[in-house]
Amino acid sequence: xxxxxxxxxxxxxxxxxxxxxxxxxxxxxxxxxxxxxxxxxxxxxxxxxxxxxxxxxxxxxxxxxxxxxxxxxxxxxxxxxxxxxxxxxxxxxxxxxxxxxxxxxxxxxxxxxxxxxxxxxxxxxxxxxxxxxxxxxxxxxxxxxxxxxxxxxxxxxxxxxxxxxxxxxxxxxxxxxxxxxxxxxxxxxxxxxxxxxxxxxxxxxxxxxxxxxxxxxxxxxxxxxxxxxxxxxxxxxxxxxxxxxxxxxxxxxxxxxxxxxxxxxxxxxxxxxxxxxxxxxxxxxxxxxxxxxxxxxxxxxxxxxxxxxxxxxxxxxxxxxxxxxxxxxxxxxxxxxxxxxxxxxxxxxxxxxxxxxxxxxxxxxxxxxxxxxxxxxxxxxxxxxxxxxxxxxxxxxxxxxxxxxxxxxxxxxxxxxxxxxxxxxxxxxxxxxxxxxxxxxxxxxxxxxxxxxxxxxxxxxxxxxxxxxxxxxxxxxxxxxxxxxxxxxxxxxxxxxxxxxxxxxxxxxxxxxxxxxxxxxxxxxxxxxxxxxxxxxxxxxxxxxxxxxxxxxxxxxxxxxxxxxxxxxxxxxxxxxxxxxxxxxxxxxxxxxxxxxxxxxxxxxxxxxxxxxxxxxxxxxxxxxxxxxxxxxxxxxxxxxxxxxxxxxxxxxxxxxxxxxxxxxxxxxxxxxxxxxxxxxxxxxxxxxxxxxxxxxxxxxxxxxxxxxxxxxxxxxxxxxxxxxxxxxxxxxxxxxxxxxxxxxxxxxxxxxxxxxxxxxxxxxxxxxxxxxxxxxxxxxxxxxxxxxxxxxxxxxx
Amino acid sequence: xxxxxxxxxxxxxxxxxxxxxxxxxxxxxxxxxxxxxxxxxxxxxxxxxxxxxxxxxxxxxxxxxxxxxxxxxxxxxxxxxxxxxxxxxxxxxxxxxxxxxxxxxxxxxxxxxxxxxxxxxxxxxxxxxxxxxxxxxxxxxxxxxxxxxxxxxxx
Numbered sequence: 039x040x041x042x043x044x045x046x047x048x049x050x051x052x053x054x055x056x057x058x059x060x061x062x063x064x065x066x067x068x069x070x071x072x073x074x075x076x077x078x079x080x081x082x083x084x085x086x087x088x089x090x091x092x093x094x095x096x097x098x099x100x101x102x103x104x105x106x107x108x109x110x111x112x113x114x115x116x117x118x119x120x121x122x123x124x125x126x127x128x129x130x131x132x133x134x135x136x137x138x139x140x141x142x143x144x145x146x147x148x149x150x151x152x153x154x155x156x157x158x159x160x161x162x163x164x165x166x167x168x169x170x171x172x173x174x175x176x177x178x179x180x181x182x183x184x185x186x187x188x189x190x191x192x193x194x195x196x197x198x199x200x201x202x203x204x205x206x207x208x209x210x211x212x213x214x215x216x217x218x219x220x221x222x223x224x225x226x227x228x229x230x231x232x233x234x235x236x237x238x239x240x241x242x243x244x245x246x247x248x249x250x251x252x253x254x255x256x257x258x259x260x261x262x263x264x265x266x267x268x269x270x271x272x273x274x275x276x277x278x279x280x281x282x283x284x285x286x287x288x289x290x291x292x293x294x295x296x297x298x299x300x301x302x303x304x305x306x307x308x309x310x311x312x313x314x315x316x317x318x319x320x321x322x323x324x325x326x327x328x329x330x331x332x333x334x335x336x337x338x339x340x341x342x343x344x345x346x347x348x349x350x351x352x353x354x355x356x357x358x359x360x361x362x363x364x365x366x367x368x369x370x371x372x373x374x375x376x377x378x379x380x381x382x383x384x385x386x387x388x389x390x391x392x393x394x395x396x397x398x399x400x401x402x403x404x405x406x407x408x409x410x411x412x413x414x415x416x417x418x419x420x421x422x423x424x425x426x427x428x429x430x431x432x433x434x435x436x437x438x439x440x441x442x443x444x445x446x447x448x449x450x451x452x453x454x455x456x457x458x459x460x461x462x463x464x465x466x467x468x469x470x471x472x473x474x475x476x477x478x479x480x481x482x483x484x485x486x487x488x489x490x491x492x493x494x495x496x497x498x499x500x501x502x503x504x505x506x507x508x509x510x511x512x513x514x515x516x517x518x519x520x521x522x523x524x525x526x527x528x529x530x531x532x533x534x535x536x537x538x539x540x541x542x543x544x545x546x547x548x549x550x551x552x553x554x555x556x557x558x559x560x561x562x563x564x565x566x567x568x569x570x571x572x573x574x575x576x577x578x579x580x581x582x583x584x585x586x587x588x589x590x591x592x593x594x595x596x597x598x599x600x601x602x603x604x605x606x607x608x609x610x611x612x613x614x615x616x617x618x619x620x621x622x623x624x625x626x627x628x629x630x631x632x633x634x635x636x637x638x639x640x641x642x643x644x645x646x647x648x649x650x651x652x653x654x655x656x657x658x659x660x661x662x663x664x665x666x667x668x669x670x671x672x673x674x675x676x677x678x679x680x681x682x683x684x685x686x687x688x689x690x691x692x693x694x695x696x697x698x699x700x701x702x703x704x705x706x707x708x709x710x711x712x713x714x715x716x717x718x719x720x721x722x723x724x725x726x727x728x729x730x731x732x733x734x735x736x737x738x739x740x741x742x743x744x745x746x747x748x749x750x751x752x753x754x755x756x757x758x759x760x761x762x763x764x765x766x767x768x769x770x771x772x773x774x775x776x777x778x779x780x781x782x783x784x785x786x787x788x789x790x791x792x793x794x795x796x797x798x799x800x801x802x803x804x805x806x807x808x809x810x811x812x813x814x815x816x817x818x819x820x821x822x823x824x825x826x827x828x829x830x831x832x833x834x835x836x
Numbered sequence: 837x838x839x840x841x842x843x844x845x846x847x848x849x850x851x852x853x854x855x856x857x858x859x860x861x862x863x864x865x866x867x868x869x870x871x872x873x874x875x876x877x878x879x880x881x882x883x884x885x886x887x888x889x890x891x892x893x894x895x896x897x898x899x900x901x902x903x904x905x906x907x908x909x910x911x912x913x914x915x916x917x918x919x920x921x922x923x924x925x926x927x928x929x930x931x932x933x934x935x936x937x938x939x940x941x942x943x944x945x946x947x948x949x950x951x952x953x954x955x956x957x958x959x960x961x962x963x964x965x966x967x968x969x970x971x972x973x974x975x976x977x978x979x980x981x982x983x984x985x986x987x988x989x990x991x
Binding site for chain 1: 857937958
């Protein structure tokens with residue numbers, strides 16, 4: 039374009055090429071100059087009233103001429119600009135557009151409407167410039183000439199408009215809803231990116247120019263819309279009709295479970311604007327609310343209580359079916375709208391048809407007062423005997439909710455509990471008095487908290503008062519005798535260790551200085567992990583008991599010592615008797631034997647006296663031997679404690695009778711006996727006993743009378759009481775005790791021979807078997823010997 | 837000298853500490869029919885020495901019968917009985933325990949020690965004489981005893 043630069047512009051050089059006369063030339067020149075000046079003035083004036091200027095630059099792009107209202111526009115005199123370049127004023131020198139411009143002028147090309155900003159005393163101004171390169175005739179580049187104008191206002195307002203537009207678009211993009219604008223031909227003009235969420239299967243059609251119906255068909259055909267039935271075309275038609283109506287409000291569900299609300303409106307220019315909002319969450323919450331409401335309804339219906347909700351006008355809003363079970367007589371009124379007052383009045387009227395109006399009114403007012411001061415009502419009894427109790431509360435809306443439950447069981451339990459409590463109180467009182475009487479206190483300690491509880495008697499035992507003494511463990515321990523504290527502490531350790539605890543004793547020193555002995559028994563309580571959590575126990579003041587026991591023990595010891603002593607002396611005595619009788623036998627034999635030998639050998643050589651004397655000596659020796667033998671028998675009873683066994687007493691009796699056969703037949707004695715029991719004793723000794731007693735009865739018979747002897751028995755505790763009754767001479771009362779003494783004789787020897795050992799042996803036998811023996815007698819009529827012997831033991835066979 | 841048993845007097849050893857008793861026995865035997873030599877030992881030690889022919893008794897005859905009291909000084913009769921019956925050479929000699937004791941334990945003990953007979957001395961002289969005679973006839977006339985050959989006795 040610039041290959042052939044042409045000469046343009048104003049003539050700035052003197053016109054010297056014409057051949058006109060100088061004056062003419064001069065005149066023409068002057069006229070031309072004037073014209074030029076005039077033209078320049080007109081131009082300057084014209085420029086002055088505009089915001090444009092004319093400029094010229096040299097071949098280095100420095101301004102060399104500027105005509106126009108520079109000072110007005112920039113606040114700078116035009117002269118100040120002469121010799122300077124555009125780069126000197128602009129901050130935007132590095133901008134690509136400015137760089138591009140510099141390239142253009144470097145290449146000396148013409149340009150148009152290049153906008154750039156420059157710094158001026160009036161601030162940054164935007165200018166728009168156009169320029170043409172200038173050449174002289176010879177084609178030399180002279181510079182540029184051009185026009186500039188101030189476009190600051192336009193640029194700024196344009197920028198503002200762009201900014202507003204950008205913000206608007208941004209806002210629309212950020213709206214969480216889809217916006218779609220269609221023109222009057224129903225083609226898409228605009229839609230924000232959120233729209234893609236509502237047409238995920240037809241997103242490629244979301245571009246300006248798409249017919250809405252095309253979009254809809256692609257969208258619907260993809261199956262993304264949930265409720266399209268089999269009639270696809272019908273659905274499209276219906277939807278399009280709504281769309282065109284410009285007044286659409288649709289809830290749409292999608293196959294991915296989401297929901298949207300679609301609103302379409304006609305725009306002023308005949309288009310349609312559609313807004314789609316995601317209401318999935320809303321729907322979900324709605325469903326949740328609905329199910330919660332249903333659950334609440336179910337819950338209210340299934341609760342084993344009546345629930346009636348009243349509004350602030352005291353009318354029923356809601357009532358569950360259970361209410362009818364409590365109030366069958368007003369079932370017809372348990373519907374929304376009935377007031378509490380009406381309910382109450384009708385109920386009382388129906389229940390108490392005989393009651394006066396005043397009485398009914400009193401009951402109604404009472405109920406209303408209760409209802410208006412909600413809380414827990416006093417229990418009331420239903421006509422069928424059940425007890426109910428209502429719990430009333432104000433609702434946030436000013437209504438009242440009334441829940442009524444059946445407390446019949448509770449009532450029953452309460453009554454039972456009261457009875458138990460009364461019983462407990464009574465037994466507690468009994469316990470208290472029992473404790474006081476027996477001087478037994480009780481206590482309880484919680485091992486977790488350490489708290490202790492003492493009974494009144496416990497305080498009395500320790501000599502402290504409930505008011506002044508707190509039964510902590512350490513306080514308790516301070517009352518324990520210092521020497522015995524370890525006993526209590528050991529027991530406490532055993533409790534903690536879960537060891538079994540035996541009763542124990544310790545001494546206390548009461549504040550009044552008295553020392554008492556306490557017998558302690560403890561029961562430990564365990565939790566479900568077998569960890570000890572506490573204990574209860576009893577404390578008995580056994581001070582006097584122990585003193586008495588000590589005395590008893592002392593006495594027992596003494597008695598035992600005496601018994602041992604007695605046993606020893608008995609044994610010694612028996613040993614003595616044994617030894618004595620043996621040793622006595624020997625010399626006795628010598629006396630008797632040699633006397634006899636004398637008699638034998640020298641009978642003929644001795645006189646009658648000598649023979650008689652020897653006879654006395656021999657007789658004496660013989661009697662002495664009998665005595666010794668009896669003594670020996672007597673001592674043997676003790677020496678042989680015997681071998682106690684179970685046996686029939688009758689067997690021992692028969693043995694005795696067999697041994698006595700001679701004297702029985704000789705005396706003509708008659709022996710009678712009943713069935714006799716089994717006994718536990720030494721069989722041989724009992725035979726001996728029978729033999730001695732029966733023999734005794736036969737021996738002491740009355741002259742001229744046949745002995746009659748009766749043996750009988752009767753149970754007496756674990757013993758049998760035997761009696762041997764005779765019809766003999768009897769015994770004088772004063773001798774009754776003496777008959778059992780060894781070698782005691784009541785009668786002269788000639789009439790009733792014997793050493794007097796029989797009854798002594800009988801007594802010893804009986805006493806060795808644990809029984810006793812005694813005599814009842816009437817002299818001249820007979821005697822009755824009584825004795826007891828142990829009954830046969832159960833464990834041993836007879 | 838083993839021709840005829842009855843051709844020699846019977847050798848009887850009486851072990852008895854009581855001289856009265858000893859004499860009584862002697863008197864009783866004297867009234868008997870069998871010829872006998874009665875030797876008297878006053879205690880157990882003497883009795884054993886006699887039987888075993890020890891010391892002063894080296895020439896003593898072997899007794900045909902021993903009448904033994906139980907309660908003896910120095911060595912008790914029970915001990916004497918025990919030693920006789922433990923000795924194979926002596927155990928064949930009949931030993932009659934003749935004592936005053938009627939104690940059961942003494943009787944049982946004596947038989948446990950293989951006494952051939954136990955007799956309690958009666959107080960009555962007639963009875964005593966009867967008993968001594970009975971012993972005499974029973975042990976020396978009625979009972980057949982093994983040969984007194986010491987060689988045999990060793991078995």
